[in-house]
Amino acid sequence: MSERSATHRQHWLRGPAAGAIASAVVALVLFGPSFTFDFVYDDHGVVKTDERLSEPSFGFELWVAQWWVEGAAEPVSRPLTTFTFWTQVQLHGRQPAVYHLVNAVLWALLSAMVALLAGRWTERWWSVWVVGLLFAAHPIHVEVAANVVGRAEILAALFSVIALRLWLSWRERLTWRRVAALGVLILAAGLSKEHGYLTAALLAAMELGLRVRHGESMRGRTWVRYWPVGLAIVVVAMLAVGQRIALYQNVETGKTAEIDNPLHWSPTSERVVTPLKIIGKAAQLLAAPVVQSPDYSPRILMPTHRFDDPLVLAGLAVVGGWIVGVVYAWRRRSPALGPLLCLVVVWFVPSNTLALIGTIFGERLLTMTSMMAPLALVALAPERIGRHPFVLGAGMVCVALLLGFVAFVWITWEPMMILDGAEENVGYKVLAGWDWRQILLGLVCVAGCGLWLAIQRGGAAAVLLGLAVFSAGWATNFYSLVWRHGDALMVYTVTTHPEGGRFMGFQSMQLARMAMYKSEIADDPELQTTYMDLAEQHALVALEQWPRQDRPYAALGMVAEHRGDYEAAREYYRLSGRGQRKWSAGDYGLARLGELDELETLKARAEALSAELDERPEDHAARRQLAQVYLQLREFEEAAIEYKRVVDAGVVDARLLNLYAEALMENGQFSEAMEVYLLWLKLEPNNWVPLTDASFIAIGMMAHLEKVEGWLRRAMAISPGSAEPWVALGQLYRLNDRPDDAMLAYREALRRSDPSEPKYRHYRLELEELIRRGK
Structure with missing residues (x-):
């Protein structure tokens, strides 16, 4: 090859497009196979079972509709993401393969944009490869890319990154069209997920970093030229507030569950210390993503007030390091200042850490953080790293290696879930059909990568990049397999995180149901007893970790019913039904034991009583019966309405007030329930x-x-x-x-x-x- 052609090849690979394309290819290689995955976790409530998505008219209504009808207690709206789900349902139904493919393509596009942003921000050609490849392959992104509902984070991050990249090119020559485009991107990010509106704050943080870096004036008059951008942000804010007001008018707020928000009822000491623990956990996941989990909220990150907790100490170290980094970058006019300032926005506010109002921590929250953190580190790195021949094909080698081992793993991986007996609380293990061929393949790939880079005299930086991306991709591929279907996800979590509590409760319920309804188990008394014993073990462990759960109590009710202790079963079923807004496993258990009529019988009775009251609206006895049927159906709003009509008619007694107050409480009308109890106290002090x-x-x-x-x-x-x-x-x-x-x-x-x-x-x-x- 001539010297001229070698120079041309080197120049092309040093360009930002090469690193961006490589990052996109790595992202597609890792997450493209997710088209074989099923709906798991939150996908069921948001996509699979949301009947609103099937209605053509919902395409207009979704802009002020709740993201998940039965999910979050507080109204949450992500209309742009919901619009993509609605569009797909209209086009091809609810086939999970297409949803996963769309996510993979969006993730590849986001990875490419992150690479381009890194190159433009740091003005270092090699940062495109480092930041882009690591972002595409990092294992903590499995929950975003392999989980359909992670599309909200992908879209919000994508619009934010595009806005940041455009700002770097447009800040010197702003036009009204460019300002409008930035406003649309901020609005689109916020409509994808709430924290997307923070793109405006990211632009401000980036601009501040640029001014310090280039020694530009900080005087107020120099900021006036950006008043059109400020106007666009004000317009976006007004639209966001209007959309939020419309949302609150269309939905009812509920009570935040403590299992979802462990700081909700915590004292001040825990509200101050626990965020440091969360920062420590986030840093550990970014630096060493081992033993990941789809849910960190119940026990793994239990609120704490102790400063000697290892994760709290790690969080303190991270905060201290951030302060030192900001001071250093400010004094040296380093390009790292912008990403460091952006870290405050992308981490503290979305995770509720700054507000100290509680948190539900998950790996999806780290999407933007995992972009800004390596960007800051690359910007802090010595400039001389890029002077060595970087081998320029390192990313392409990683792509080739990833293609090879991913294809091989997907062909040979055969996960099995087997019953492990009753000697352990978990009772399940995940086994993989690994043999010497897989191990040999990994060793050959790593050795080949290092050898090729050494031959090309790429230096230590190139070797480290290749191995880092390869290792991250390897871990990502294995962890993504856990998200193939709900059983694999549950078994993995129960096995690796028995202290979590929530998934242990899910598993206890599943074991009890299998023992009761699966014919090959129910027909074998010995095997059925084994499953029931395992269900009891899972339920007890789950309740010890987090007592306020319904599924473990339902599982214990099934176990007691199996053993013939019907009184205990009834009590467990009642404990399971607390706070449920629809018929739960506890209600079905009570129906089996004769405490409640069957669901269809109750519905038929409600229809008959409603028809009777249409003819005789003054029949208060029938109205009381109808209210009680609604209460048993868990249609609490209707029950409260009927009880109120009876009370307003002057028919008042202790039992009526007790049931009326119960309906109001279950419907979230606590002030009204308090008034009813005070009225009851007047009757029976x-x-x-x-x-x-x-x-x-x-x-x-x-x-x-x-x-x-x-x-x-x-x-x-x-x-x-x-x-x-x-x-x-x-x-x-x-x-x-x-x-x-x-x-x-x-x-x-x-x-x-x-x-x-x-x-x-x-x-x-x-x-x-x-x-x-x-x-």
Whole structure:
């Protein structure tokens, strides 16, 4: 090859397009095979079972509709992402393969744009390869790229990155068309996912970094020239607020579940320290993504107030390193200042860390962070790294190697899920059909990569890049296989994260259902008993980790029903049904035991009573029956309406008020429920039940707290042997940050409970959780 052609080849590979294309190819190689995956995890509620997506008219309604009808308690709207799902449902139905392919293509496009942004920002040709390839192949992105609902993060990040890249080219010569384009990109990012609106803050952080880097003036007058951009941001903000107002008018807010938001009821000390723990966990996942999980919220990142927690210390180190990095970059006018400032925006605000209002942490939250962090590190790296011959084909070699091993792995991988007996709490293991051929393939690929780079005299930087991308891609490919279907995901999580609690609860429910309904298991008494024992073990472990779950109680109800202990089964089923807004496994269990009619029978009775009331609207007895049927159907809003009509007609008694208050509570109308309980207290001032229930509501609402302890003391005096007032008192003390008094109250509740009753176990779990937090 002539010297001229070699120079031409080298020049082409040093260009940004080569690194961007390589990053896109790596992304497609790793996540393209996800077209064989099923819907898993949140995909079911957002895509598979959302009937709204089948309605042609929903294409207009989705812009002010909730993202997930039965998902988040607070209204969440991601209309642009929902629009893509609606479009696909209209075009080809709900075939998961096409959804996954769209995600893979979008991920490839995002990886290419990240590479281009890195090259333009740092003005170092090799940063295109380093940032782009590592972003495309990093294992923490499996949850985004291989999970259909991760499209919200992909789209938000894509529009943000495009806006940032365009700003670098347009900031010196802004036109109204360019300003409008930036505004549209910010709006599109926000409509894809809420934190996309922070693109405006990212632009400001980037501009500040550019001014420091180039020694430009910081005076206020020099910022005035960007007033059209500010105007565009104001317009976007007005549109966003209007869309949010319309959303709140169309949906009802609910109560945030503690399992989803563990800081929701935490004291100030935990709200300050826990974010540091989350930062430490995020840093660990970015630097060494081992033993990943689709859910970190329940126990893995339990709120803490202890500064000696290893993850808290890691978080402190990260914060300290960030401060040092910002000071260094500012003084040296380093290009790293912009990404470091952007890190504050992309991490603290989306994760709720800055607001300290609680968090539900997941790897999807790290999408933008995993882009800005390596960008900052590359910008901080010495300039001389790029002076060595970088081999320029390192990325292409990585692509070829990844193609080879991915194809081989996808052909030979045969995961199996087998029952492992009852000697372990987990009870399941994930086994892979690996043999010497796979191991040999990996060694040959790594050795070949290093040898080729050494021959080309690429230096240590090229070798490290090749091995880093190869290793990341290898790990990504293996972890992505876990997301193929729900069973694989559940078994993996239960096996690797038994301390999580939530998936252990899912698995306990599945085991119990298999034992009860799967013929090959149900017809074998010995095997059925084994499955039920495993279900019980899973359920107990899940409840020990996180007591406020419904599925483990339903599983324990099935186990008790299998063993013939029907009284315990009824109690477990009732515990399982608390807070459910539709028929749950607990309700079906109660129906099997004769406590409730079958679902279809209840629906038919509701229709008959409604027709009867159309003819005789003054029949209050029939209206009470209809309200009770609605209550059993868990149609709480309709039940509350019917009970209100009866009460407004002057028909009032203790049982009616009790059921009316229950319907209001389940429907989230806590203030109205409190009024009903106060009315009940006027009727029966010496009844401990309304005193206790009113106290529970007041504690939940954080209202009338000055009266609650008096109500509970009266309830204890009226019914000294009842445990419930002591439980409410424990919750009151916990809310008032008096953990020692709360523990004493729970111990008194345990003294007044029968150890054989399911609620005794529930109270004990609450006490153990308090003790763990105290430690």
